[in-house]
Amino acid sequence: MLIDVFVSRPNTLDENQEQTMQRIERLLEQRGIRARTIGKTDFPNVSPMRAVEQLMRQCSGAVILGFPQTIIQKGISKPGTDNEKSIKNILLPTPWNQIEASMAFMLDLPLLVIRNQGIEGGIFDIGTTGHFIHTFHLDNEEWIEKPSFLQPFNDWHNEVVRNLQVN
Incomplete structure (x- = not known):
């Protein structure tokens, strides 16, 4: 049985972002998790x-x-x-990240927050949720295999499994 997890992400990605997304989805699938996203996997009315x-x-x-x-x-x-x-060269995520993260937080869902280097504000500010904010460079493929990511990812996964058992 697959565990459903909501994934907040842009529906339009560049090539590097798409490759990063595929790596993340493979990691989720290896743990028995199905990534679900409005406009990608689910098309409600x-x-x-x-x-x-x-x-x-x-x-x-x-x-x-x-x-x-x-x-x-x-x-x-x-x-x-x-x-x-004055500001310059500021990177902004999709505004839906903020909306969806807030909704997940209010529903008390276990959160895993991952941001590209340079993305800040709201959910991506350190200390906002009490969880670690994972930061990466799209050009660096190795971050997803490092213990500094995998250990907190495993903790999040365990929390997701516990949440499934409670509900």
């Missing part, structure tokens, strides 16, 4: 927010993948305030 909620309620955990989807080459943060500052 309800509004996106309702679809995410319904799908998450069928899952025993969540993976939040922060891939760059927008680059702000030059801009201003907090304009017109005392905290205004």
Whole structure:
């Protein structure tokens, strides 16, 4: 029996991101986990927010993948305030990462948060959920095989299995 886990990820990925996604999906499959994502594996006939909620309620955990989807080459943060500052080369994930991570947190699903180097804010800020935030470079394929990732991944997997047994 496969364990369903919600995966928050962009539906459109570049080649490096797609390869990283495939590595993550293989790791999940090796542990008996089926990755489920709105617009990739599931195509509901309800509004996106309702679809995410319904799908998450069928899952025993969540993976939040922060891939760059927008680059702000030059801009201003907090304009017109005392905290205004110039910004450049800021990487932003899909806004759905924030929404889906919040929903998973509220449903008390075990969370595994993985971000590309340079992605920050909200769920990707250290200390937001109390869980470690895994950071990687897309060009480096080795991070997924290192004990510094695998040990916390195994802990998350164990939590997912316990969550399945409780529900």
